[in-house]
Amino acid sequence: MMGVMASEESRTVTSPQIRTPEAHTTTEPATRAWATRLLVVGIVLTALNLRPAITSLGALLEEVRDGLGMSGSVAGLLTSVPPLCFAVFGVTAPRLARRFGPAAVVCAGMVAIAAGLLVRPYTHSTAGFLAASALTLMGIAVSNVLMPVIVKRWFPDRVGSMTGLYSMALALGTAVAAAVTVPMTEALGGSWQSGLAIWSLLGVVAIVPWIPFVRQRGARSAEQPGARSAGQPDGRSAEQPAGQREHARVAAPALRITRSGTAWALAVYFGLQxxxxxxxxxxxxxxxxxxxxxxGTAGLLLAVTMVMGVPLAFVIPRLATRLPHQGPIVIALGVCGLAGYAGLYLAPAAGSWAWALLLGISNCSFPLALTMVGMRSRTSAGVAQLSGFAQSTGYLISIPGPLLVGVLYQHSGGWSLPIGLMTALLIPQMVVGVLAGRNRTVEDEAAA
Structure with missing residues (x-):
């Protein structure tokens, strides 16, 4: 699949090297194809690394709590660390990308992920575990924000398919980590430290494809005249002269993003999902x-929830880019979530596989949100600002949720109140998702 996609898109990606005019005609097509394929591999490997740090911990949370002496409230704090780090570090990603280039920042993010995953199981303290987790999550945060930017910049006429590929790989990494962490830990001698640290190897592998792109701070993107705008569902280019589009991309004037109602709706939707x-x-x-x-079965059920995102994360972005309004998809995903939480409340063990399936479908709100980020702005500069705003604000909104669930669980002695809270949050999620799915761009709203 990647080879076919790469060959189709090689015409839109510019060479990663500066060539003399004599070498241009003979080597540029081959170099473009090579660069495109390598970039696709880098995107896929990056996506595979963006969730194992979280789901592997979820599968071994009880063992980690016992090993480090955590209470339920502290464990709730641990599950709140990811959105906190995504909010704090994600907001820096657009600025870092402008200074060093998005590829260099993503490469550094993969280094941080690998280092943090290797160190955190062996810190022997809750504070050290949290600090090493923060290093890993810093790498995830900047990569989260910059993936839509990279897709928009290098694949402007393939936003749906490339976002789908990236989201599918992200879901696959999430599901695999959830499914195999427990049996892999047992195979490694039963040590939860080894079971968590082994995932650092995947981060090391993901560093390699980005190395040739690290020095491309000023590399031109594929955002050429005539390329399809992700903000136009019917595939029409933005009605803007080529020179103005180029100037907007290079000069990257900041939008007054907070004046856009769609940006706020997308941020809240991102936070609730x-x-x-x-x-x-x-x-x-x-x-x-x-x-x-x-x-072991509980880990598999979590894997089922995560693996649902593999096919749907590829289908939903492609479907979303073909619709003038993404509201119907938002509603369908929300209804699946309501049914899944109702099942967890009424019969968690008896219908466990069905509830895991329904919640897995509901969690595909994430690739839908990423797709809407790419569709609600005309340029890669706008996508960078919208992605940073929506993700950072959204993750700030999401911080209290996991912590509150841990507190409610500890003090109520059961799961009724936490599940009730999650069910209630799905209602506003559907409302703001419908608002974010309207066919408009943040540039128009910010200028109004």
Whole structure:
């Protein structure tokens, strides 16, 4: 699939090297194809690394709590660290990308992920574990924000398919980590430290494809005249002269993004779906274990929830880019979430596979949100600013959720109140998702 996609898109990607005029005609097509394929590999490997740090911990949360002496409230704080780091570090990603180039920042992010995953199991303290987790999550945060930027810049006429590929790889990494962490830990001698540290190897592999792009701070993108605008669902180019588009991309004047109602709706939607996702990744396996489901099966159920994102994360962005309004998809995903939480409340063990399936469908709000980020702005500069604003603000909104779930769980002695909270949050999520799905761009709203 990647080879076909790369060959189709090689005509839109510019060479990563500066060539003399004599070499231009003979070597540029081959170099473009090579660069495109390598970039696609880098995007896929990056996506695979963006969730194992979280879902592997969710699968072993009970063992980590026992090993480090954590209370339920502290464990809730641990599950709130990801959105906190994504909010704090994600907002710096656009500025870092302007200074060093997005590829260099993503490469540094992969280094941070690998280092943090290797160190954190062996810190032997809760504070050290949190600090090393923060290093890993810093790398994830900047990569989260810059993936839509890279897709918009190098693949402007393939936003749906490339976002789908990236989201599918992200879901695959999430599901695999959830499914194999427990059995892999047992195969490594039963040490939870080894079971968590092994995922650093995937981060090391993801560094390699980005190295040739690190020095391309001023590399031209594929945003050429005639390229399809992701903000136009019917595929029409933005009605803007080529020179003005180039100037907008290079000079990158800052939008007054806070004046856009769509940007705020997208930020709140991002925050509420992130709340549900991180509660699921951090606590769902524990919900099933408390209901009498064996630990290995609980890990598989979490994997089922995550693996639903593999096919749907590829289908939903492609479908979303073909619709003038993404509201119907928002509603369908929200209804699946309501049904899944109702099942967890009424019969968590009896219908566990069905609830895991429904919540997995609901969690595909994440690739939909990423797709809408690419569709609600005309240029890669606008996408960078919208992505940074929506993700950083959204993750700030999501911080209290996992922590509050841990507190409610500890003080109520059960899961009724936490599940009730998550069910209630789905209603405003659907409302703001419908508002964010309207066919408009943040540039128009910010200038109005």
């Amino acid at each position: 992130a709340t549900g996702a991180y509660v699921t990744m951090g606590w769902m396996a524990q919900i099933f274990r408390d209901a009498g489901v064996p630990a």
